[in-house]
Amino acid sequence: MRITTLLASAAIALGLVTAAVAEDTTKVGFVYVGPVGDGGWTFTHDQARQAVEAEFGDAVETVFVESVAEGPDAERVLTQMALDGADLIFTTSFGYMDATNNVAAKFPDVKFEHATGYKRLHPNVSTYSARFYEGRAVQGHIAGNMTESNIIGYIASYPIPEVIRGINSAYLHASKVNPDVEFKIIWVYTWFDPAKEADAAKTLIDQGADVILQHTDSTAPHAAAQEAGNVVTFGQASDMSAYAPFPRVSAILDEWGDYYIARTRAVMDGTWESVDTWHGIGDGMVGIGEITDAVPANVAEEAMAMKAALADGSYHAFTGPINKQDGSAWLAEGEVADDGTLAGMNFYVEGITGEIPQ
Amino acid sequence: MIRLEKRPQPSTVFAYATPVLAVLATFFFGGVLFALLGKDPVQSIVTIFWEPLFGEFAFFYRPQLLVKGAPLVLIAIGLSLGFKAGIWNIGAEGQYIMGALFGAGVGLAFYPAESALIFPAMILAGAFGGWVWAIIPALLKVRFGTNEILVSLMLVYVAEQFLASMSLGLLKNPEGFGFPGSRNLQQYASAHNAEIFAGSGMHWGVVAAMIAVIFAYVLLARHKLGFAIRVTGEAPRAARFSGVNPSRLILFCLGMSGLLAGLAGLFEVSGPAGQVSIDFNVGYGFTAIIVAFLGRLHPIGIVLAGLLMALTYIGGDIAQSQLGLPAAAIQVFQGMLLFFLLALDLLTNYRLRFGQAEVA
Numbered sequence: 001m002r003i004t005t006l007l008a009s010a011a012i013a014l015g016l017v018t019a020a021v022a023e024d025t026t027k028v029g030f031v032y033v034g035p036v037g038d039g040g041w042t043f044t045h046d047q048a049r050q051a052v053e054a055e056f057g058d059a060v061e062t063v064f065v066e067s068v069a070e071g072p073d074a075e076r077v078l079t080q081m082a083l084d085g086a087d088l089i090f091t092t093s094f095g096y097m098d099a100t101n102n103v104a105a106k107f108p109d110v111k112f113e114h115a116t117g118y119k120r121l122h123p124n125v126s127t128y129s130a131r132f133y134e135g136r137a138v139q140g141h142i143a144g145n146m147t148e149s150n151i152i153g154y155i156a157s158y159p160i161p162e163v164i165r166g167i168n169s170a171y172l173h174a175s176k177v178n179p180d181v182e183f184k185i186i187w188v189y190t191w192f193d194p195a196k197e198a199d200a201a202k203t204l205i206d207q208g209a210d211v212i213l214q215h216t217d218s219t220a221p222h223a224a225a226q227e228a229g230n231v232v233t234f235g236q237a238s239d240m241s242a243y244a245p246f247p248r249v250s251a252i253l254d255e256w257g258d259y260y261i262a263r264t265r266a267v268m269d270g271t272w273e274s275v276d277t278w279h280g281i282g283d284g285m286v287g288i289g290e291i292t293d294a295v296p297a298n299v300a301e302e303a304m305a306m307k308a309a310l311a312d313g314s315y316h317a318f319t320g321p322i323n324k325q326d327g328s329a330w331l332a333e334g335e336v337a338d339d340g341t342l343a344g345m346n347f348y349v350e351g352i353t354g355e356i357p358q
Numbered sequence: 359m360i361r362l363e364k365r366p367q368p369s370t371v372f373a374y375a376t377p378v379l380a381v382l383a384t385f386f387f388g389g390v391l392f393a394l395l396g397k398d399p400v401q402s403i404v405t406i407f408w409e410p411l412f413g414e415f416a417f418f419y420r421p422q423l424l425v426k427g428a429p430l431v432l433i434a435i436g437l438s439l440g441f442k443a444g445i446w447n448i449g450a451e452g453q454y455i456m457g458a459l460f461g462a463g464v465g466l467a468f469y470p471a472e473s474a475l476i477f478p479a480m481i482l483a484g485a486f487g488g489w490v491w492a493i494i495p496a497l498l499k500v501r502f503g504t505n506e507i508l509v510s511l512m513l514v515y516v517a518e519q520f521l522a523s524m525s526l527g528l529l530k531n532p533e534g535f536g537f538p539g540s541r542n543l544q545q546y547a548s549a550h551n552a553e554i555f556a557g558s559g560m561h562w563g564v565v566a567a568m569i570a571v572i573f574a575y576v577l578l579a580r581h582k583l584g585f586a587i588r589v590t591g592e593a594p595r596a597a598r599f600s601g602v603n604p605s606r607l608i609l610f611c612l613g614m615s616g617l618l619a620g621l622a623g624l625f626e627v628s629g630p631a632g633q634v635s636i637d638f639n640v641g642y643g644f645t646a647i648i649v650a651f652l653g654r655l656h657p658i659g660i661v662l663a664g665l666l667m668a669l670t671y672i673g674g675d676i677a678q679s680q681l682g683l684p685a686a687a688i689q690v691f692q693g694m695l696l697f698f699l700l701a702l703d704l705l706t707n708y709r710l711r712f713g714q715a716e717v718a
Contacts (some may be wrong), residue, residue, distance in 0.1 A: 035684075053715055065675050065678040065679045066678065066684070067685040070635065071631040072626075073640065073671075073675075074427075075421050076426075080419075084679065095539075095635060095637060158526075158538060159526055159638060160536070160537055161536050161537065189518075238611065345536070357523075358527035
């Protein structure tokens with residue numbers, strides 16, 4: 001009898017303590033599709049997680065699970081985080097979309113933030129993404145100037161709007177400064193596979209490319225370019241500065257930190273609402289990595305000017321006249337693309353050869 | 359000096375003791391690994407093995423064991439039949455994909471019609487898809503003597519290309535804003551492999567796995583075909599003298615393992631996963647090879663091994679989030695389990711002798 005009472009009061013005391021702790025700290029969970037050491041996509045999300053920790057100190061506890069497969073595994077990990085008392089969960093891959101919404105339905109008090117998706121079926125789900133195509137415009141400008149063979153290789157991951165948008169933006173700005181430029185595109189069907197990426201880079205170099213752009217996350221293409229010699233590369237997602245000043249001459253940076261801090265603060269203040277965020281250079285979600293001395297000074301200056309114009313909104317990366325690949329008109333002179341078309345982009349612009357795989 | 363000496367008879371004691379010893383050795387060396395990473399080893403192992411079964415949220419994790427374990431067991435049962443007879447199907451991952459594609463394809467073809475016949479049709483299509491993908495290496499082996507290990511493995515990559523093509527083309531969700539991936543079958547009642555009792559984790563794939571286990575047990579223990587499988591694996595020459603037709607055995611073993619892998623894919627795509635997407639396959643077909651061997655190619659052993667692997671996956675994810683263990687450490691831990699099992703297996707057939715070798 002006494003033991004039961006003792007245990008019961010201990011349990012209550014423990015419960016109170018746990019509740020008190022839970023009151024004080026905000027728990028933020030992160031679900032990653034790759035390893036935190038991928039040096040690209042997941043790495044930048046994890047950097048942002050650390051920025052959240054640095055910003056709030058003991059007021060926030062962060063947890064993460066890496067290399068979570070899309071589908072039932074993601075759903076299980078999300079549920080587990082919610083059960084463990086997370087207040088806010090960032091799900092950082094497109095393929096987590098249905099899992100995020102399914103779990104959000106079961107935990108209405110937990111806030112969910114899904115990267116790159118479009119489904120917000122519940123009031124506790126937000127989506128966010130970055131306008132990487134703005135970075136691609138700057139990259140295309142540098143690439144068009146740097147190529148001597150006029151062949152630019154492009155390592156593409158999956159034929160989804162995000163990637164197609166990047167190819168179009170880079171091509172438009174490369175061909176603007178160099179009308180003879182030709183894009184050779186290899187689809188590798190992976191976001192992160194150093195071996196496949198290296199093979200793709202070597203193939204492109206063999207086909208005469210002297211600039212390699214990548215929409216995959218490893219540094220393998222940089223290593224391949226370094227080995228080949230005279231080939232230019234760009235960092236993807238993270239700076240990849242280990243390969244600077246050459247072959248890596250600049251980079252597109254994913255900067256999630258400010259957004260994660262703002263959303264965490266909103267949960268702490270009780271002001272969190274479901275939103276759809278699509279930020280670019282201007283809001284600091286997309287950055288341009290340092291342009292090295294390997295790039296001529298005037299080109300670097302033009303690139304920085306373009307970055308500034310994209311940031312203050314005076315220039316849009318998709319400004320007409322632009323035709324589609326089949327020659328039909330898309331944007332008239334001076335017209336800019338609307339977000340709806342950009343979000344679902346499934347066509348090449350005029351001048352790109354080859355077909356989008358189906 | 360330690361020597362190995364072959365036992366005249368394989369030791370029955372060690373045949374049963376090695377899995378237990380392997381698990382204990384994994385606990386020990388895994389604990390050392392976790393300690394080196396600066397984590398409390400006891401707490402880490404408790405989190406991985408205890409938390410999902412008896413922890414605070416066991417009500418959620420126990421059903422997940424079935425969700426994670428069912429495809430592993432279903433595939434491993436099929437593989438074990440061939441492995442027993444020395445027929446090596448390494449391409450279950452591809453058969454799993456093709457089963458899912460055929461099954462989901464049939465379901466999506468009927469969208470949005472509702473009928474009780476759709477799901478059974480999908481099951482048949484899924485089984486057929488997996489069977490076809492496995493019968494290719496079987497026919498090539500029977501007809502031209504090709505190596506089924508290579509052919510079945512290479513067909514995995516072909517299947518992955520099909521999967522990507524289907525996700526981006528034919529089966530793409532027309533309402534998906536151009537993003538890859540099919541409609542979600544969880545939102546299509548007639549095609550949804552729903553839980554039989556809500557919250558139990560019991561979907562039709564779990565039922566199929568149970569039936570497959572019983573079927574395999576009876577086949578191996580009681581049926582003439584089971585005898586043919588066993589004798590072919592243990593003594594191929596004797597098998598031929600006793601009238602076993604090797605070609606038919608190859609066609610049966612590969613076909614059956616493909617069929618079961620295809621079913622696993624169908625039940626996964628129509629249930630827990632819900633949709634055809636480029637990254638639909640997560641390695642069940644390869645992990646099932648480990649499960650088959652961990653379970654000593656015995657139906658009951660495979661059930662236990664499948665649940666144990668599922669446990670390490672689920673517990674591993676919990677340990678990542680609660681203790682900050684890196685995913686790679688969990689994978690090493692899983693690898694240790696197989697390593698120690700195979701290493702200690704030696705003791706079934708050999709014994710250790712200490713001291714000098716006697717001069718003959």
